[in-house]
Amino acid sequence: MKRNDEGLSFGKALKQAMMGLVSMMPMILAVIGLVGLFQTFVTKEMLASLFTGDPVKDTLIGTVAGGIAVGQALISYILGGELLEQGISMYAVTAFILAWVTLGVVQLPAEAEVLGVRFTVYRNILAFVSTLLVSIATVWTLGVFG
Amino acid sequence: MKFRGLRLLAAVGAAYALFYLFNVDKTVLALHKSGAVLAKILPIFLLVIGFTALINYLLKPKEIASHLGEGSGVKGWAIALTAGIISHGPMYAWYPMVEDLKRHGLKNGLIATFFYARSIKIPLLPIMIDYFGFAFTAILTFYILAASVIQGLLIDWLCRKCND
Known part of the structure; x- marks a missing residue:
């Protein structure tokens, strides 16, 4: 197998990458196990029932609920569409669908293990605040120009 | 090779055991769902291995x-x-x-x-x-x-x- 300038063959690079993934497998399997538990015990109906109809409260609730929820982003769009039909504010629905993909309670322990506790705390706090601000800015901009 | 997250995996295993005591059907369903998630992301793992190897080989x-x-x-x-x-x-x-x-x-x-x-x-x-x-x-x-x-x-x- 051809070697690069550092003398590393592609086969060896492949083996190193595989070993890196294998060493992390217990952690990834743990996160997947948590995903299964959350998907089963935290239902769509439970998440939808959290919303109150108050736009300010619901935007916060949407961010928290989206952060707890796990699954395909597509599910959040469907659920978001249903919430809009129920009269839940666009701010809350935007926060919900955005938090669904940007925040993840189930992967926090793994993120902290891989990237450090301090980084994980900072990143998740920033992601939480960003999700709130992006939701508000999006709906506000849509109102002004839409 | 040093495995990472063994304690977390043990804690999740214990959580499954605990849930199993209270609700067998739902816990089995959760296990099935986890299996489905794993099957779905297996191709992503191949992609990750491929990307990591390529980056380390080329750069x-x-x-x-x-x-x-x-x-x-x-x-x-x-x-x-x-x-x-x-x-x-x-x-x-x-x-x-x-x-x-x-x-x-x-x-x-x-x-x-x-x-x-x-x-x-x-x-x-x-x-x-x-x-x-x-x-x-x-x-x-x-x-x-x-x-x-x-x-x-x-x-x-x-x-x-x-x-x-």
Whole structure:
């Protein structure tokens, strides 16, 4: 197998990458196990029932609920569409669908293990605040120009 | 080889055992769902192994640091944004690659940018447009891109001592 300038063959690079993934497998399997538990015990109906109809409260609730929820982003769009039909504010629905993909309670322990506790705390706090601000800015901009 | 997360895996196993005592059917269902998730992300793992191997084969550690490290500048942000947008699967599937790149000099801000930009899902954009409209999708995408970079800059500022 051809070697690069550092003398590393592609086969060896492949083996190193595989070993890196294998060493992390217990952690990834743990996160997947948590995903299964959350998907089963935290239902769509439970998440939808959290919303109150108050736009300010619901935007916060949407961010928290989206952060707890796990699954395909597509599910959040469907659920978001249903919430809009129920009269839940666009701010809350935007926060919900955005938090669904940007925040993840189930992967926090793994993120902290891989990237450090301090980084994980900072990143998740920033992601939480960003999700709130992006939701508000999006709906506000849509109102002004839409 | 040192395995990571064994304690977390044991804790999740204990949680399953506990749930099994109270609700057998739902716990078995949770196990099935976990199996389905694992089966679904197996191709992503192959992708991650392939990318990591290619990067390590094609780029020297110094080159990785120059593209994604402290002095990477606009190019680094552009790479992190693009990688975030085109990457598939759950965030945790990408941890091995991110950890590997971090060892070679990837800066914290770009990791945060990569993770937040992953909320733009190109294959799902038509569905989002169908549900919420084109204007909403375009505005949200623009703000996500801006927030990704701002988060990266803030993480770099906050995380000056994160690697200590």
